[in-house]
Amino acid sequence: MDILKIENVTKSFANHVALDDVSLTIPEGSIYGLLGPNGAGKTTLLRIINRITTPNSGRVLFCGKEISAEDIYNIGYMPEERGLYKKMKVGEQAVFFARLKGMSRKDATAKLKEWFGKFGIEDWWNREIGELSKGMAQKVQFITTVLHEPKLLIFDEPFSGFDPINANMLKSEILALRDKGTTIIFSTHNMSSVEEVCDHITLIDKSRNILSGNVDEIRHKHGANIFEISYRGNEEALNGALAGICEIMESKSSLAGYNTMKIHIATDAQVRNVIDKANSSVEIRSFSEVIPSMNDIFIRAVNGNL
Amino acid sequence: MKSKIGIIIGREFNERVRKKSFIITTLLTPLLMLGLLVAPMLLSTYSGDEQKKIAVVDDSNIIGAHLQSTDEINFIETELPIEIARKEHLEEFAILHIGKDIMSNPSDIRLYTNSTASITMEMNIATQVKMVIENIKLQQQDIENLPAIIASIQTEVNMQSFANDTSEDSGDKANSSIVATVIAYLLSFILYMFILLYGSMVMQSVIEEKNSRVLEVMVSSVRPMEMMMGKILGVASVALLQIAIWLVIILGAGYFIIPELIPDEVAMAVAMLQQGASPETLNTDTDMSLLQAIATLTDVGYLAKIVVSLVVFMTGGFLLYAALFAAVGSAVDTPQDAQQLQTPITIPIILSLFVMLSVINDPGSDLAFWFSMIPLTSPIVMMARIPYDIPTWEILVSLGILVATFIATAWAAGKIYRTGILMHGSKPSFKELWKWLRFK
Structure with missing residues (x-):
């Protein structure tokens, strides 16, 4: 079942179009990455999902129905720049935000104590946010976002500003929430986190959805028929054997005699032929397809080379 | 969606009331005012030496x-x-x-x-x-019995003034215009201070919330109009609490201290004056204007009218201006940027203060009447007129106009606020604000 469906959403501001006919579907229980260069329209899309702004045209469907004010109780949103009152005490502040999301004061306090315990930050309860470091404040913000156990969590650049240890902790919390059935959308520039965490992605560039789908499928689909051969033997011999049937992109040899060569094979039909030729000239240790990283795909897509 | 306005008012109120600065100013200001009254007296006594x-x-x-x-x-x-x-x-x-x-x-x-x-x-x-x-x-004129003649000529006039209200059965009530003037000054000045101080407090706090992106977190769960009204009402309740504490301190002190200071004989005369006795029948050699001042100051009905009007006009005036200040705060990123946009708001406030000074001399003039009807100046100017027993219908009409204007202003300010809180970067012009106002 799809928890969120965005249909032909267009949003324009006075001077520019922020989203141009964007459609995407987010399956329930998945982690969905929203990628794109700065200014592509990611934050605008997240704001539309949160009903902060309304689109000029198009629809947003939440659990199959047009999204309504009531649905915000089922959504948690953490904006890119952290929004907390600097002069307010951590505990009171968290209770305040929880109550705005419809929780009672009592429930909120009990749940918060639980989360604070989990993160080992119980003694922050009576401190002001202004006294905490940026990373510490982000932990608090994360807790206030997930506290009311929404079905859908939306994080705008969740990893920015976290040190590697806390970023890892955040990652594992996100995965744990997914395992409990929560659907998570996050926007990011951090491509390695996309590969590690995301099930699906959408790439937005210049206000348009230019690429959508399952991460593994996308990577395989956009594999560019590049292969890597590692072998023992004479580099010249391999060069000679492969000449004419494929393009040699890169060749490395080591003193220990373990050499690698990257090649581009024009058509799938040629793959067996290439292996045959190579096998007869050198001793092959491995032959594998090079699957592009999301980073490569991102850059190629944005440059229009996909 | 259930209204969250109560939660927001609660936060605004609690955060402000618990601040040390609030507690200190609330308790110290009456002392300071008392000091300002007493200090000149003390100074003159000592410098007399x-x-x-x-x-x-x-x-x-x-x-x-x-x-x-x-x-x-x-x-x-x-x-x-x-x-x-x-x-x-x-x-x-x-x-x-x-x-x-x-x-x-x-x-x-x-x-x-x-x-x-x-x-x-x-x-x-x-x-x-x-x-x-x-x-x-x-003496060089050589007039006989000169000292006696001079003594018989010397006269002091004790004029009493009354509100010309024939409908009341209780007889003419003496009212002291000196007391009215002092109260009018004091109240309209307090109103001026509160509107400016608490109004810009609303603006500051909107700018702060916008910068810390708190608004962005909140706007997903609260309607912008509720956020704005919650803030305004929260700050208004803080202002009212402060005024209430001051009134309790001042009236309480007055209740216990004034009777101690007044000799029994004077108190009797005052009581008779309040019951409508004409001054000739009073057997007292106390100065008549002093008696009238005390009579006015201890008249419960008069004080109640002043206090109620103060609360009502302060609330109305504050709400009106706070909505405008909130709109300006939502449109800018820094207090410096707010300078230009808030000028059109501060001008009528300062204008009311100038008009007030003339109103105090002639509370019945056309100028006084019209400026106490025009909504942007009416709170302060009206407050300067009320101590002088003006017709009740004027007060009610002025209040009606004020409330209607507030509703219209809050609606417009809400529209600017809704757009402004998500806009970062360049400072908008008035033309742009006008455009935001007309967004659907």
Whole structure:
């Protein structure tokens, strides 16, 4: 079942179009990455999902129905720049935000104590946010976002500003929430986190959805028929054997005699032929397809080379 | 969606009321005001001890003997000629030289001061000399029984003023215009301060929330209009609490202290005056205007009317201006950027203060009437008129206009706010604000 469906959403501001006919579907229980260069329209899309702004045209469907004010109780949103009152005490502040999301004061306090315990930050309860470091404040913000156990969590650049240890902790919390059935959308520039965490992605560039789908499928689909051969033997011999049937992109040899060569094979039909030729000239240790990283795909897509 | 406005009001109220600065200003301001009242009295009592010595060189040989030393001035006659006296009497505060021809030429008198003389002191000396000369001239007319005649001529007028209200059965109530003036001044000034202070507090706090992106987190769960109204009402309740505490302190102190200060005989006279007794029947030698002032100040009905009007007009005026301040705050990123946009808001506030000064002299004038109807100036100007018993319908009409304007303003401000809180970067122009206002 799809928890969120965005249909032909267009949003324009006075001077520019922020989203141009964007459609995407987010399956329930998945982690969905929203990628794109700065200014592509990611934050605008997240704001539309949160009903902060309304689109000029198009629809947003939440659990199959047009999204309504009531649905915000089922959504948690953490904006890119952290929004907390600097002069307010951590505990009171968290209770305040929880109550705005419809929780009672009592429930909120009990749940918060639980989360604070989990993160080992119980003694922050009576401190002001202004006294905490940026990373510490982000932990608090994360807790206030997930506290009311929404079905859908939306994080705008969740990893920015976290040190590697806390970023890892955040990652594992996100995965744990997914395992409990929560659907998570996050926007990011951090491509390695996309590969590690995301099930699906959408790439937005210049206000348009230019690429959508399952991460593994996308990577395989956009594999560019590049292969890597590692072998023992004479580099010249391999060069000679492969000449004419494929393009040699890169060749490395080591003193220990373990050499690698990257090649581009024009058509799938040629793959067996290439292996045959190579096998007869050198001793092959491995032959594998090079699957592009999301980073490569991102850059190629944005440059229009996909 | 259930309204969250209560939660927001609660937060605004709690955060502000618990601040040390709030507690301190709330408790210290009445003390400070009391100090401002008492200090001049104390100062004058103490400075009275310092009597200034003035050496008098009297070439006319007429005036000098009649000059009377007072608490402030001690006249010492000297036989020295003026040139020497000016060199010798450097210890004294000043040397007064009365010329030979003073009787025919009133300008023939000079004061040489060794330090700066105050205007009151110069006036004091001049008046004394003038009276002495006049008396001597009168005596030279050779009128019989002169002192008796003068005594019988001297009169003091005690005029009482009443509100001309024939419908009331209780008789004419004396009201003191001195008290009304003081109260009018005080109240309209308090109103001015509160609107400006608490209004810009709303603006500051919107800017802060916008910068810290708190608004962005909140806007997903609360409607912008509720956020804005919650903030305004939260701050308004803080302002009302402060006023309430002040009133309790002032009225409480008045309730316990005033009866202690007033002699029984005066209190009786005041009570009779309040019940509508005409002044002639009162057997008292206390100054009539003082009696009236006390009567007005201790009139519960009058005070209640003032307090209720203060609360109502302060709330109305604050809500109106706070909505405007909130709209400005939502449109900018820094308080510096707000300067230009808030000018059109502060102008009517300051204008009301100027109008108020003229209204106090003539609360019934056309100027006073119209400015107490125009919604942006009405809270402060009306507050300056209410102590002078103006018709109730005027107060109600003014209040009605104020409430209607507030509703319209809040609606418009809400539209600007809704767009403004998500806009970062450049400072918008008035033209852009107008565009935001018309967004669907």
